[in-house]
Amino acid sequence: MGMRIGHGYDVHAFGPGDVITLGGVKIAYKQGFVAHSDGDVLIHALCDALLGAAGLGDIGKHFPDTDQSFENIDSRILLRHVIELLQKSGYWVVNADCTVVAQAPKLAPFIDQMRVVLAEDLAVTQADVNVKATTTEKLGFVGRKEGVEAHAVVLIAK
Ligand SMILES: Nc1ccn([C@@H]2O[C@H](COP(=O)(O)O)[C@@H](O)[C@H]2O)c(=O)n1
Numbered sequence: 451m452g453m454r455i456g457h458g459y460d461v462h463a464f465g466p467g468d469v470i471t472l473g474g475v476k477i478a479y480k481q482g483f484v485a486h487s488d489g490d491v492l493i494h495a496l497c498d499a500l501l502g503a504a505g506l507g508d509i510g511k512h513f514p515d516t517d518q519s520f521e522n523i524d525s526r527i528l529l530r531h532v533i534e535l536l537q538k539s540g541y542w543v544v545n546a547d548c549t550v551v552a553q554a555p556k557l558a559p560f561i562d563q564m565r566v567v568l569a570e571d572l573a574v575t576q577a578d579v580n581v582k583a584t585t586t587e588k589l590g591f592v593g594r595k596e597g598v599e600a601h602a603v604v605l606i607a608k
């Protein structure tokens with residue numbers, strides 16, 4: 451069995467709005483994300499990890515932010531497309547581990563919902579998708595609540 455590992459990282463700044471989408475879950479907040487898509491930084495990191503593991507480049511290569519068709523797009527559509535690309539290459543996802551770095555809002559109440567959503571799109575069980583949250587103890591741009599970053603590591607096999 452051929453196994454490959456991939457890593458993804460993304461950042462989105464807070465901006466106008468009253469809801470953020472993370473891991474496909476809509477969370478009421480005093481701001482939104484600045485992005486061409488829905489700004490789901492967690493799903494973007496996951497897409498990059500999956501594409502990286504398969505040697506297929508990155509999210510910007512497959513879904514350029516100059517393409518109007520991706521404007522305000524639900525990032526779950528992008529994730530499912532990435533999974534289809536991997537499946538065409540004979541890969542399936544073994545597991546994924548993700549970290550959202552956010553000073554606010556408090557994400558713990560939403561983590562289980564994110565795992566349900568992501569497991570569905572990745573075609574794995576919830577036990578195979580872990581999502582963690584951490585602050586930066588008020589340090590840096592995350593600590594100043596200017597934006598959110600996400601990291602993802604995935605293992606794929608064929
Ligand atoms: N946006 C966040 C950040 C963190 N959490 C939870 O709080 C725990 C402690 O975070 P520290 O940064 O102080 O280590 C963390 O383990 C998460 O469970 C959160 O819910 N939302």
Ligand SMILES: C[C@@]1(CO)OP(=O)(O)OP(=O)(O)OC[C@H]1O
Nearest residue numbers: 485486487494510513514515520
């Ligand atoms: C998702 C895409 C495409 O809508 O746009 P953004 O939402 O701006 O996200 P980013 O992670 O900066 O880059 C990938 C993009 O091409």
